Amino acid sequence: MFKKVDDSIRMHQEDEDYTNPPEEFIGLSDFTSCGSDQLSFRAGDRLLVHTKTSADWWWAELGGLCGYVPSSYLKQQDVEDSYLKQGVEEDTSKETSEDPWQDEEYFGSYGTLRLQLEMLSDRARTETYRQVILTNSAPLRGKVVMDLGCGTGVISLFCARLAQPKAVYAVEASSIAEHTETLVRQNGCEEVVTVFQGRAEELELPGTVDILISEWMGNCLLFEFMVESVLQARDRWLREGGMMWPSGASLCLVPCQALDYYTERMGFWEQPYGLDFTALQSLAQSEFFSRPRFSHLLQPEDCLATPCDVITLDMLTLHVTDLEKLRGQFTFIVEKAGTFHGFTSWFRVQFQSLERDKTTLELDTGPYSEPTHWKQTLFMLDGPISLLGGETVSGIILLHRNPVWRRHMTVTIQWRISSTEETGNCMVQTKSFPMWR
Structure with missing residues (x-):
């Protein structure tokens, strides 16, 4: 249950200066609590923030x-009234200059060779796309293809070289597009591949396309939400009956051990150099486990x-609109006794063949497949839990x-651990993980 104001504020403000009044914020979007210590609110609600306990979560x-x-769901109380009383026009320059898509940062990173090298060097990723084009080379002949977010144009060049399409529209919003045009010419594909520099939402093409291919996936499948640009391009430019590659995607999850990571981040503070640093463990938990760990390599045995x-x-x-909130369920039967440190996620994407009865190819970024540059994403619990074989983790x-x-985005996981014994007892916990770089 929620804590009443008098006791809870006192607990969170014991060491604060009571002369500082709480700040008023407005809810930007509905938020539904996922635990007894969280507070639900609706868009437009006015909340009093008493303590900014971390960058991600505030006590309100x-x-x-x-x-x-969640702090990201709140906006500072508008000070328009006080400005008008003083005859001063409100300064909106900061608000209007903010870019909710953070295009400069996002496209700036993809304009660097560092990131392009990381993606091109990912053999599993790049070879899967090449195989998709190669195995569909016959039905691709004479078709019009859009390669959205083409980067250096490697997929566009695969299409031009392997499939003889009528045209390939290579679309890229970052500055790397200037070099993509050079690479297209150097590889003798300028008669087929045309490079368009710009955002998909503002794109103008010569006509509709038969195939829309893109490598839009991010950590935990959706992070960075390039998929929205893909869907908008689909709605504008994909002809009726056309094909999307990937044609489908799945987010995968598993409860796991992460002993090395836990020991590195938490166990270190027990007795470094023979000294007792355990007082820092709660701080370490908050700093290292409050957000997901990108680029985690999960071992199958974990x-x-x-x-x-x-x-x-x-x-x-x-x-x-489906992207605003996606919900999934899980039920795991623990196969072996071990220490439950958290959940690990990854994704799989499928490429449906253009020909009936032909094999659907798949790119799997999980621990049982060839490693990719995405690796996996680890969501750590606040503390380890011992599990026995046969117990159930559901949620x-x-x-x-x-x-x-x-x-x-924010990833919230609620889980229940049910014992094999007929005791009726179970453990239910919830944890939310803000995801941003």
């Missing part, structure tokens, strides 16, 4: 109740159960898109 009050709220798909997407029927996972910063 609404209607006589207190709880933690999986405590058989992984499962928790969210699946059909790229021909998925809508942009839900929620991907909630940030209402302000549109490339970011």
Whole structure:
């Protein structure tokens, strides 16, 4: 249950200066609490923030109740009234200059060779796309292809070299597009491949396309939400009956051990150099485990159960509005006794053949497949839990898109551990992980 205002504020303000009044913020979007220590609110609600306990979670009050709220869902109380009383026009320059898509940062990173090298060097990723084009070379002949987010144009060049399409529209918003044109000429594909520099949302093409191919996936499948640009391009430019590659996608999850990472981040503070530093363990937990760990390499033997798909997407029927909140369920049967440190996620994408009865190719970024540059994403619990074989870990996972910063999201996992004994007892916990760089 929520804590009442008097006790909860006192607990969180024991060491604060009471002369500083709470700050008023406005809810930007509805937020539904996922635990007894969180506070639900709706868009437009006015909340009093008493303590900014971390960059991600603040302690706030609404209607006589207190709880933690995600800071990214709040906007500073508008000071327009006080400005008008002073006859001063409100300064909106900061607000209007903010870019919810953070295009300068996002496209700036993809304009560097460092990131392009990382993607091109990913053999599993790049070879899968090449195989998709090669195995569909016959039905691709004479077709019009859009390669959205083409980067250096490697997929466009595969199409031109291997499939003899009528045309390939290589679309890239970052500055790397200037070099892509050079690479197209150097590889003798300028008669087929045309480079378009710009955002997909502002794109003008000569006509519709038969195939829309893109490598849009991010950490935990959706992070950075390039998929929205893909869906908008689909709705504008893909002809009826056309094909999307990937044609489908799945987010996978498994409960796991992460002893090395846990020991490195938490165990270190027990007795470094013979000194007692355990007082820093709670701070370490907050700093290292409050957000997901990108680029985690999960060893297959650290999986405590058989992984499962928790969210699946059909790229021909998925809508942009579906991206705001995606929910999945899971039930894992623990296969061996071990220490439950957290959950690990990754994704699989499928490439449906253009010909009936032909094999659908797949790119799997999980621990049982060839490593990719995405690796896996680790969500650490606050503390380890011992599990026995046969116990059940069940629950839900929620991907909630940030209402302000549109490339970011929050992943909330609620899980229940049920014992094999008929005691009726179980452990239910919830944890939310903001995802941004």
